[in-house]
Amino acid sequence: MKTYTAVVEKCKDTSYYVGYIPGFHGAHSQGDTIEELRQNLIEVIEMLLEDGEPELESEFIGTQNLIFA
Numbered sequence: 001m002k003t004y005t006a007v008v009e010k011c012k013d014t015s016y017y018v019g020y021i022p023g024f025h026g027a028h029s030q031g032d033t034i035e036e037l038r039q040n041l042i043e044v045i046e047m048l049l050e051d052g053e054p055e056l057e058s059e060f061i062g063t064q065n066l067i068f069a
Helices: 034-049
Strands: 007-010 017-020 028-031
Touching: 017 034, 028 034
Parallel strands: none
Antiparallel strands: 007 017, 017 028
8 A cells, every 4th residue: 555645735716626746747636625636636646556656756755834023
C-alpha cells in the first residue's frame, strides 16, 4: 500500500477545491467538495499508476508558518 500527500486549496473565483500531489507529474484535480476532490484524485492516481510506479520529482516535507510583525 502506498500513501500520497495531497495539497488542497480552495479557489476564490470558482469555489472549487483544487488538489495536487507534490512531485507527481499530472496528479491534480478539482471538486465541488473535499470528498469529491478526494475521489477525483484517487481516480487520477489510479490512472497514472497504470503506467507503473512514478519516480517522484520531489518529496512533500511539510508546511511552515511565517510570522511578520
